[in-house]
Amino acid sequence: MRKDWCAMKLTDFTDYADAIAHADTNAPWALFDGDRDRFNIAHECITRHADGSGRPAVRLAHADGRDEILSFDQISAGAAQFAHWLDANGIAPGDRIAFMLEPSLPFYVCLFGAMQSGAISVPLFTLFGLDGLRLRIDDCKPKLLITNREKAELARQIEGVTVIVADDGLLDEIATFPASYAPQTKATDLAVFQYTSGTTRELPEAVKHTHRALVTLMFAALYGTGIRPGDDFFCPSSPAWGHGLWHGTLAPLALGVSTGTFVGRFDAVRLMKALQDYRITNMSAAATHYRMMKNSGRAGDFTFAIRKLSYTGEPIDPATLDFIEETFHVPACSMYGTTEIGVVLVNFPGAEDFAVKPGSLGKPVPGQRLQVQNPDGSPTEPGVVGELMLWRRDRWETTKDLARIDEDGYFYHCGRADDVIISAGWTMSAVEIENTLLKHADVQECAVIGAPDATRGLVVKAFVVSSRAPSDAFVTELQNFTRERLAQHEFPRLVEFVAELPKTPAGKVHRKILRDREAAAALALTN
Template structure:
């Protein structure tokens, strides 16, 4: 029987892509489904087939098979049950990609618990905010983060070391799943939020089925691909598009562990003979800036990117280096991927700068403030038809005469920097905890490398200095995350305010735009 994975053209996607065809890719059905089984257990056939290749920043490679992850996950699931963990309990983990990471991720899901991946560079405040929100029964982390984790009151901390792996090794290597398709499986935090206290996006097991639209048409994954996604699996792109999607199709995936290095990534692409990569625009930009691409051989046939627009110079680098068009895909953790460029489809033209066209079956429009649909190339708010009503994506966009959509900026105060989505509100709230800050406002400003960076306007009685700037940056990143801090700080006498007394960020953005155009 022909499956969706057998079709590669844009035309076939319009004809054959539907919910029924998606479900045919899985063992489970609309009643019973388990993400861990679909991604790992069903491919653990004793053959030793590689599931994940991990390129560590320091140079070593870690290769994990479906068999090994399945056995360890089952043992961890049994261990959780013995510890009194019940279906629906949250198991948080703050780990780099490793055997311990995948054991925890899939073991918790296998048991019926809910997996909650957390970014390894979170400081105390960033960790506490998310722990307070999801209230996990335990947190699994490494030796490096043990001290920070123990500072969160009431948090049961387990260190993922050889002792833990030895402890769980006494348990059976198989586990019978009993989850329903509508049971919760993953709590996923966005890498930024417009709220001071982030709320998790709650995914059921059947979210994996919906994800396949993005896998097939956003990243172009097909059986036989050698796939790689350098984005951290603590965030949506790295977890869903980089980990769960390829594994659910039995495709070997690759990822990066440790501090990102563009040269190390390119060596992995060469050594693993990667044919399909999905990354953030910044990953491509950093490869370009390294000026080392000519040192490696590449085997890429499909490329995709997400998180932010890709600048023209980087797109030119991709074309000249990889000889493959870079396919943008657009979405959010809340709504999933909705616009794609169909990597690998020979009958689809990729337009540089475009977000692409809607995933088959989805309806998107660009609207004016009054709710009417815009004309071609007129900027408005991008809207998604969902559950019988139009839902805002909080982004501005335009659509051309051929139905391609283009991103025209954010409609809120979220900052996208190097692929990370950061909250201006959260940064401001953290910086205001510093004794020497009276007022602060944070906005995104253009940056050649990262697309945008956070800039903080600070009101303080303390004299401005480079030492003070560094102190504020360290203060913020230690409490939120290593990437979430103002890379630019300007000291001002006062902040512009609205008549209601709120900080007027638009005035600050306009000032920056005027400087750029001067």
């Protein structure tokens, strides 16, 4: 039967060929009520789906075993009441409203209520200490900081911001206001300030998103997570960060899809129980989440309904990829991007005509242009490692990542530019050595860096998490295991066994902390 292309929306297409054929920048607008003049994220994600039916919007899997369901109706009413409350308290369009809350009714009420009123939502990670919180507060200068009772005392140590406790008293207060609100925002008005999870800047700079960013997001969401109406979605990443907010929260809700997330200290077994109990069909998570599920050894205790899987944050090692295939029986689809540039490389989950290559970042999001370049700016040949560049603003911009392409045009991540280790003239990839070590049965997690060395400049050092007792014999075994699989010079000359690896709040292994620690130790020895 001939398809009536004109009557179809982007959500009707699942094949890779259709995605490329319909990569029209105008197409995502048809998914929404708003237009280039009037547009509001809260309306598109919540209000227009609140039909009085009590349909679930967010499922919350609490670490303590509790399940909580928030409906579109419930969040819509609370957000509207919160928007009126902001108006009554003199909060003007463009004012920043920061909130440091775990996923909860107050979190979603604040997130969407602030945007509905024309204020700017600033989600903040709940585990920030005083210094981390102060840096962000000083940067965005919010009129209000809304947090829980436990964090309020900490927050009140920062001058110049009014701290509000998000408890039943606040919910009772806003409940006196009308449960509907007519937003007046334009597509070009600012809606969200988003901070990155890294710590590369002493003073983190917010990435500033307008309301129309939701429209821009849709190509990456449709082809990065494969989200479609009818899915039951879950993303355990914190909505304080880019992946958890944009792909785990806003994208599914904008399509009327029920999403889910994790509340409290992450536990892999609790996550798998939630996936089973909620009958989740589509999950997008950090690479670390999948690795922790594998390491738990409990996946066989659960029954899953997964049809689409995606991951982000960092590459997944081959052993974890094998676990995903054996456990969920669907390919693990990488999606690559950053808070600053968004998602730009995807694997089109659910597309039957797209072959997912294990370990690959996939191909560009329709409409995006990427290239792996040599130092002179020329494109590399297949198999050659170079700098991954993105075409933006009529010029090539660096992603600060290394990559290679294959003969079929698939991209592969080869580490951050600063994760390359040059030792005695040899150039080695920290990621490649890590992936090899992770194939060892007794290695649960590992991180590889270049450690200062007086003779070689740098030497490869591996930090290993293992339940096996440390010993010289174990070190030699890991060294031989690596050099037998890579090259004779590619092995960790130094191995340190650790209880855990430092990670960014988004779950990525934080190699910079390890590099700084080794550099400080080397400096101390010379003084």
